[in-house]
Amino acid sequence: MPQSFHPLTVADIRSEIDGSATSITFSVPPHLASEFTWRPGQHLSLKLQVNGEEQRRSYTISNPPGAPLRITVKRVKKGCVSNFVADTLKVGDQLEVMAPKGRFVLDPQALGHRTHYFFAAGSGITPIFSMVNAVLADEPYAVAHLVYGNVEAGDILFEAELTELLERYGDRLTVRHVLSAPSMWSWFTPWRKGRVDAEAIQAAITETPPVAQDVHYWICGPGSMNQDVRQALNGLDVPNSRIHSESFGGEGAQDTSVSGVASQVTVKLLGQTQTVAVAAGQTLLEAMRASGLRPPFSCQSGVCGACIARTSQGKVHMRSRVALEDGDISKGYVLTCQSVPTAEKMTLTFEA
Amino acid sequence: MTRMYHLMPVEAYTSQDWFDREQELIFSRTWRYAGFVEDIPEPGHYISVQAGLNNIFIVMGRDHRLRAFHNICRHRGTQLIRAVGKTQKALTCPYHDWTYDLEGNLVSVPDEEREYPNGIDKSCLGLKPAAVDVWRGMLFVHPDPNPPSLAAWFGEVDPHLGPHKPEELVEYPEARSSYEIKANWKIVVENYIDVYHLSHLHSNTLYMYDHAKAKYGWSGPHYHFWEPPTEEYGANLEKNLPSPRVIPEPHVGAWVPMLFPGIGLGASEESWNVFIITPLGPNLTRIENRSKVANVSGWEYQKQEWSSWGFWKDFGGPKYEGDDVASEDDPMASGDFTAEDIYACEQQQKSLASPFLEIGPAATGESPITNHQRAILEFMKDHEK
Numbered sequence A: 001m002p003q004s005f006h007p008l009t010v011a012d013i014r015s016e017i018d019g020s021a022t023s024i025t026f027s028v029p030p031h032l033a034s035e036f037t038w039r040p041g042q043h044l045s046l047k048l049q050v051n052g053e054e055q056r057r058s059y060t061i062s063n064p065p066g067a068p069l070r071i072t073v074k075r076v077k078k079g080c081v082s083n084f085v086a087d088t089l090k091v092g093d094q095l096e097v098m099a100p101k102g103r104f105v106l107d108p109q110a111l112g113h114r115t116h117y118f119f120a121a122g123s124g125i126t127p128i129f130s131m132v133n134a135v136l137a138d139e140p141y142a143v144a145h146l147v148y149g150n151v152e153a154g155d156i157l158f159e160a161e162l163t164e165l166l167e168r169y170g171d172r173l174t175v176r177h178v179l180s181a182p183s184m185w186s187w188f189t190p191w192r193k194g195r196v197d198a199e200a201i202q203a204a205i206t207e208t209p210p211v212a213q214d215v216h217y218w219i220c221g222p223g224s225m226n227q228d229v230r231q232a233l234n235g236l237d238v239p240n241s242r243i244h245s246e247s248f249g250g251e252g253a254q255d256t257s258v259s260g261v262a263s264q265v266t267v268k269l270l271g272q273t274q275t276v277a278v279a280a281g282q283t284l285l286e287a288m289r290a291s292g293l294r295p296p297f298s299c300q301s302g303v304c305g306a307c308i309a310r311t312s313q314g315k316v317h318m319r320s321r322v323a324l325e326d327g328d329i330s331k332g333y334v335l336t337c338q339s340v341p342t343a344e345k346m347t348l349t350f351e352a
Numbered sequence B: 001m002t003r004m005y006h007l008m009p010v011e012a013y014t015s016q017d018w019f020d021r022e023q024e025l026i027f028s029r030t031w032r033y034a035g036f037v038e039d040i041p042e043p044g045h046y047i048s049v050q051a052g053l054n055n056i057f058i059v060m061g062r063d064h065r066l067r068a069f070h071n072i073c074r075h076r077g078t079q080l081i082r083a084v085g086k087t088q089k090a091l092t093c094p095y096h097d098w099t100y101d102l103e104g105n106l107v108s109v110p111d112e113e114r115e116y117p118n119g120i121d122k123s124c125l126g127l128k129p130a131a132v133d134v135w136r137g138m139l140f141v142h143p144d145p146n147p148p149s150l151a152a153w154f155g156e157v158d159p160h161l162g163p164h165k166p167e168e169l170v171e172y173p174e175a176r177s178s179y180e181i182k183a184n185w186k187i188v189v190e191n192y193i194d195v196y197h198l199s200h201l202h203s204n205t206l207y208m209y210d211h212a213k214a215k216y217g218w219s220g221p222h223y224h225f226w227e228p229p230t231e232e233y234g235a236n237l238e239k240n241l242p243s244p245r246v247i248p249e250p251h252v253g254a255w256v257p258m259l260f261p262g263i264g265l266g267a268s269e270e271s272w273n274v275f276i277i278t279p280l281g282p283n284l285t286r287i288e289n290r291s292k293v294a295n296v297s298g299w300e301y302q303k304q305e306w307s308s309w310g311f312w313k314d315f316g317g318p319k320y321e322g323d324d325v326a327s328e329d330d331p332m333a334s335g336d337f338t339a340e341d342i343y344a345c346e347q348q349q350k351s352l353a354s355p356f357l358e359i360g361p362a363a364t365g366e367s368p369i370t371n372h373q374r375a376i377l378e379f380m381k382d383h384e385k
Helices: A080-087 A122-138 A159-168 A198-207 A225-235 A284-290 A326-330 B016-027 B150-155 B185-193 B231-235 B298-312 B337-351 B364-384
Strands: A005-016 A021-027 A043-050 A053-060 A069-074 A094-101 A115-121 A143-150 A173-179 A215-221 A243-247 A263-269 A272-278 A308-313 A316-318 A333-335 A339-341 A345-349 B032-036 B045-051 B054-060 B066-070 B084-086 B090-092 B099-101 B106-108 B129-135 B138-142 B177-181 B215-219 B222-227 B263-267 B272-281 B284-293
Touching (some): A021 A080, A043 A069, A053 A122, A069 A080, A115 A122, A122 A143, A143 A198, A225 A243, A263 A284, A272 A284, A284 A339, B016 B364, B032 B045, B054 B129, B066 B138, B177 B337, B185 B272, B185 B284, B215 B364
Parallel strands (some): A143 A173
Antiparallel strands (some): A005 A094, A021 A069, A263 A272, A308 A333, A316 A339, B032 B138, B045 B054, B090 B099, B099 B106, B177 B284, B215 B222
16 A cells, blocks of 8 residues: 655745745656645645654645645744744755545536535635635536635735636635634725634525535634534534535644543454554554554644544544544544544454 | 327327326436526425426525425325425424424424334435426426436537526516416427428517528437527617617527427527426426516616517517408417417317328428437437336
8 A cells, every 4th residue: 555755846835924824836756646646625744854853744735636736834833844844945855745645525526516615714725725726627517605714814825816716717706704803904804704603604605505405515624613613504404414524723733631541452454453452541553553563654643544444343532633524433434643542442444 | 000290109199108108208307497596585495396207396494505305205105395385494294294304304203102102213214305406597306316417418508598697687477377288298399399380370470580590409309499680670679679688789589499308498689488398198288488587677678668669569460360360369360479389289289189190291490390209219218228
């Protein structure tokens, strides 16, 4: 299974929103072109050396398929990778990059007569931006409505690009900016002040109701936003099967409130079955690696989804679950790098 | 020996067996017109429509999304809702008050514990979903919840149907009508697409358009037709249009397609109309007409009426006059092209039962008729498997 990193050369670096974010474009050599195709919403895992230490991170691809391979990294206070990328990385540098991954994807349907509502906040726009582009370019009968929350106008990522899209696709796209603390000195007038909350969602849907029956809702934002938007949609009788979300934590946003218990875990990996003892507080991935197994993994931060496996017995607590959709979790999928067992016996299967 | 009407046996126009097979193989397998988008203006509103053998209803949820379901209670099969109406959050069958939410889930069974002591799995008893989609401001339903895309179904013929945007027009309520024709639905379709008859049956009614310059053809099973204004009408068209334009200049003419099966449209510079053909029996067909016009002020209409008065004041007239008129209400003396068409259809249907009937050769301007028969035969063959 191709879980390997490939060296890619940085072709372009662009500072966004006054240096608060950085877009990096990679050049992909022809022999890697097929491996580095992606679906709108997927992300890249990077491996880089910062101050002599290896760091792994995943970042969403912010361009639609077919366009240059680009990620957009928001600067995080004291974040070692995001600051390195913004301040030290140069055009021509090489980074170790894993092929695109991720289950939060929008596959365009050429004949789909769909209505898409996108709810994004902050840098949660990155996968959404890629999806909006894909819908406009490759789903000619579909319409897209974006509701985009930020603190103030200066935080809006891809503002120029969104304006261009509106000029080009004005009959199939609406963009609504929601600002929680707009600056008094800004000329920018948001659609609403406040947060992307139930009221804003209801207003957006009433102003631009869906075309027919095939409607999808895509959410990507930090913290509790995904849950809040989902609840607001459920309140309007939107079924969960139509809601797709990916949470977007800052670096280190983990729920460590549950420590887990010691557990005997039956692991099915590459056709082999083996029992692994997991100590209390140890993640499934840590325990498997300590016992000599070589399960797939990459970012170790719950973002990339490389370490995904399915539980058929026993439960876990996941410290972070960015890479999984709710539907995945209800089917028993877990991120082994983020999971501590909460049952004394478990069965874990790596499917791919 | 089977008597033929061009490519089809005459029996296809008269027998219950053919009617039943068409209901099953055509009208239960295609997208069915259900109304205008504005017929379901807000959450809770619903309408139902017969699509071949299926009664399907469309309802708007609180998320403003349209859903379509088969109008069948999962208990004993009773039709749940009547034609049009409004509900809040639930749909209740009148028979035993089984209640469904707007997602089709069965949410309540009265006296559940007493009537079903061994329990009842409500999760398996949701309403059966159908499909609904929108095209050119019209609602369409399909009995199959995962049907072929509506965009693909009409995609190829769409560019031939004129630059109209019906969703931006307003309905002209006085033009809404529904009536029955005592003829097979195919006779009505054939009349609609017969180019040859325009200059003859309608010699005194539809002569503002130049039938000799008509352009027509087929995209799959869908027929498209366009003809320009006559020289006399077109020379001063902007002045002569009876009401304000619904399409931008320099577009002119009449677009009169017949989409499959039996979905007639009629659009011109100043209006956009539907002509929906529903078979009721081998010899009986229902027509529903609705009309949309420009969304402008009454004053604009008044001005256009004044400016065009000179052209229309002497326009039109009856086909028969004097001794040829059979009675006071003779359609041939009505000067109304719809009455002329109904008359022609019913007079033709009457002869189909006669053993002496022998259909003459199809004219060039009747090639759409044989093409329509071919489309029906092919569609039925493809769906018979």
